[in-house]
Amino acid sequence: MGGDLRLNKTAGVNAIDGNIIVGDDFGGANADRLVFLQSNQIGVRAVTVRSSGQLHFDSGVSDTFNGTLSLFAGAVSSANINFAGGGSTLNDNVTVTYLPGVVTSSGASITGDFGMTATRTFTVNDGPAINDLIISGIVSGAGGLTKPARASLP
Numbered sequence: 001m002g003g004d005l006r007l008n009k010t011a012g013v014n015a016i017d018g019n020i021i022v023g024d025d026f027g028g029a030n031a032d033r034l035v036f037l038q039s040n041q042i043g044v045r046a047v048t049v050r051s052s053g054q055l056h057f058d059s060g061v062s063d064t065f066n067g068t069l070s071l072f073a074g075a076v077s078s079a080n081i082n083f084a085g086g087g088s089t090l091n092d093n094v095t096v097t098y099l100p101g102v103v104t105s106s107g108a109s110i111t112g113d114f115g116m117t118a119t120r121t122f123t124v125n126d127g128p129a130i131n132d133l134i135i136s137g138i139v140s141g142a143g144g145l146t147k148p149a150r151a152s153l154p
Contacts, residue, residue: 002031002052007041015041019067022079023053025099029077030054036061036085046070049079049108051099057112062087069094071108073127078105083112083137090116098127107132116143123148 007015020042023032031052039062046067049055051074057063062085071079073096096108107129114137122145124133139145 002027002033004033004035006035006037008037009041011039013040014043016045017043019046019048021048021050021053022055023050023072025051025072025074027052030080031077036063039063039085039087048072049081050074051077051079054080054082056082057085057088059085061085062089064089064091066091068092071096071133072099073097073102073105073108073129073132074099075102075105078129079108081110081112083110083114086113088112088114089141090114090120091118093121093123096122096124096133098125098132103128105129107134109134109136111136113138113140115139115141116145117141119144119146121146121148 009015022034033054033056036057042063044066048070051072105128120143
């Protein structure tokens with residue numbers, strides 16, 4: 001069953017105190033959404049967005065991700081992060097992984113502007129999609145982006 005969980009606590013007061021998993025790989029694109037209605041709702045946490053999941057930030061809303069960010073791609077849909085509010089910061093690494101047995105897919109996506117305070121590693125595993133991760137927005141800040149080389153197939 002899909003649906004939205006909307007975080008609307010006072011900005012800066014963590015709404016979730018633990019690791020976060022958005023989605024269950026069923027229901028299609030953006031069937032399961034974690035919606036940020038106020039800024040700074042999560043602390044130092046690992047965030048996993050499954051193939052049916054979306055992180056969505058309302059206009060003017062941002063957060064800082066201090067834990068790893070894991071995105072999954074499936075046969076029907078793939079993880080999506082929508083930084084519509086701009087101003088969010090990634091302070092850890094990002095990984096894109098395909099679900100086992102996926103032979104057709106669209107890649108994961110990150111839309112909207114975000115920053116990085118230091119160089120972050122984006123590990124994007126090779127899958128059946130033409131583009132395994134699409135970033136549509138401005139990536140800013142003092143940090144850089146490292147994409148490890150793709151492993152050779154035997």
